[in-house]
Amino acid sequence: MSLYKIEINDFFTSAFSVDCVIFGYEDGEIKALLIQRGMEPFKHFWAIPGDLVYPNEDLPDAASRILHELTGLSDVEMHQSHTFGSPERHPQGRVITIAYFALIRITDFEIKASSWAEKAQWVSLNEIPALAFDHSTILSSTYELLKQKLTYEPICFELLPERFTLNELQQLYEYAFNTIMDKANFRKKIKPLHLTPLNERQKNVKHRPAKLFKFDQSEYLKSVQDDNYQFKM
Amino acid sequence: MSLYKIEINDFFTSAFSVDCVIFGYEDGEIKALLIQRGMEPFKHFWAIPGDLVYPNEDLPDAASRILHELTGLSDVEMHQSHTFGSPERHPQGRVITIAYFALIRITDFEIKASSWAEKAQWVSLNEIPALAFDHSTILSSTYELLKQKLTYEPICFELLPERFTLNELQQLYEYAFNTIMDKANFRKKIKPLHLTPLNERQKNVKHRPAKLFKFDQSEYLKSVQDDNYQFKM
DNA sequence: TGACTTATTGTAAAAATTACTATATTTAGT
DNA sequence: ACTAAATATAGTAATTTTTACAATAAGTCA
Known part of the structure; x- marks a missing residue:
């Protein structure tokens, strides 16, 4: 390529890639789904699934295909995060990469490393090792985006099991925002979400079991439209 | 390219491009800086400045360079918006494109179309014509992002003149959120921003001139740190 | 059964929001 | 210089929301 005349073909x-930051929630911690790379560059490094x-x-x-090829996951709805394009990355x-992210219920999916992924594994955000490429940056900035979204969209339910206790819900927020909330006041705050109480209770706990609830997305969308309701945590 | 074996070089x-969505505010309206394309494809179409x-x-x-080449603007701090990558775009x-955006004070800059831009001009968001490529989508989704940011970051001041009246500030929000606010209550809401009152007043108005204020960014950042203050409109 | 633990509800004070009123200040016209 | 008009600015009281904390209910386990 000449310095003086750059042709269109230059x-x-x-190339570009997508990286899929998949978040899950387990044992009171938010985790990311990582793979171990089975090929160069960064062979044997842990990485965000991407290719x-x-x-055409x-x-x-591409995000769906690549996530499936590397981890076995399918039918995961992903949203765009940021794009990373440093020339040296x-x-x-x-290769510039567009990060996508999704929230899923860990127990609803079976992880299976394949293609060039040696392993695929959920890793707590507190225990992320050194990652390939600039994936540490991608992961942390996407987590910031997630936290931001948690404050104005009720997406936490995509991480929790379909049936959950109010305490589990509260603990998720407490983890993400690194705060402690008052139990009684938290319940008042989520009142407008009209969580559906179920005729079921927690099992295998050595104390009074809490009632299980579920989140009704369509109910929520209706109150957004009808009552101009704006969720705010 | 073979269907069965795709080489790395395939x-x-x-290629990728950046598109720079520059917002300004004038005559009570938010405007975007557009150029008229002087070359194919979409010759003579209006477009978001990008290339x-x-x-390497x-x-x-790239965003800074391209914005400067096409419109003459420099020293504009841009932030990433979304990335658009449909194969037919x-x-x-x-060519996938990474959208950037910035808020600037229209009067602080001189627009000068150059390179392959035939014209460069501020266009009210209410009067955007058909745009080249998928630029209509890029513009509208970036405007949505801007409105979202306006609710939790005090970035409106990047659009207003350095010295502004409280009414001007209120009108900007009213325009963006398409609402009407109570004047007295609006002032209470922005109290925590500690806007600096100046010894100056509006000029050339045929009624009592309003006092001018300015926004002190460092003061704001300090209260975020010290008092854990979170701006919320 | 009773001790224990946690879920759930309630209440009252404090703070923030809202709707509205009152007053002050400046321009423009007589 | 005075007055009317327009708007800036401040204030107030009712309402709603948030906060801090207390009380009660409902399970488990020995």
Whole structure:
């Protein structure tokens, strides 16, 4: 490539990838789904599941395909996070990557490493090792985005089991925002969500079992439309 | 490219661009800075200023360079918006684009179309014509992002003149959120921002001129740190 | 049964929001 | 210089929301 005249074809020498930051919640901790790379570069490093996008593939399709190939997950609705494009971020050439993220219920899915992923595993956010490429940055900035969204969208329910106790819900927020909330006041705060109480209780606890609730998405969307309700944690 | 074996080099056939969505505020309306394209494709169409990124150029650098080349603007701090990557979005090949956005004071800058931009002009969001590529989508989703940010970050001051009246501030919010607010209550709401009152007043108005204020960013950041203050409109 | 633990409800004080009123200040016109 | 008009600015009281804390209920386990 000449310094003085850059041809149009000189631009078409880049690749791009998607990286799928999948969050789950287990044992009172938020975890990310990581894979261990089975090929160079960064062979044997832990990484966010991601790969190059086919030249004719749409980005959301690529995200679904790649997540499935590497971890076995399918039918996961992903949303866009940020894009990372430093020229030095990939040793093999110019590769910019678009991060996607999703929240899933860990127990609803079976993880199975395949393709070039040696392992696939949930890792607590407190125990993230050194990651390949700039994946540490991608993970942490996507987690910040998640925390931001938690404050104005009721997406926490995508992490919790379908039936949950109010305490479990509260603990999730306490973990994410690193605070302690008053139990009674927390319940008042989530009143407008109209969580559906079930005729079921917690099992195998050595104290009074709490009632189980579930979140009704359509009910929520209706109150957003009808009452102009705006969720705010 | 074979269907059965895709070589690594087959991936390095894409290009990417940045598009710079620049918002300003004038005559009580939010406007976007648009250019008229002087070359194919979409010649003579209006578009968000943007272009291809050099193979070794970092994304923020590219955004600054391209914005300057097309509109003459420099020293504009831009933030990332979303990335758009549909395979059909660019007629000349696979080009994904990373949208950036910035808020600026219209009067602080001089717009000058150059390079392949035939014109560069502020256009009210109410009067946006059909745009090149998928730029209509990029503009509207970036505006949604802006409105979201306006609710939890005091960035409105980047749009207003350095010295502004409280009414001007209120009108900006009323425009963005499409609501009407009570004047007295609005002032209470912004009390925690500790806007600095100046010994100056509005000029050339045919009624009692309002006092001018300015926003002290460092003061704000201090109260975020010290008092754990969280701005919320 | 009773001790224990946690769930759930309640209450009252404090703080923030809302709707509205009153007053002050400046311009423009007589 | 005075007055009317317009708007800035401050204040007030009712309402709602938030907060801190207390009381009660309902299970488990020995």
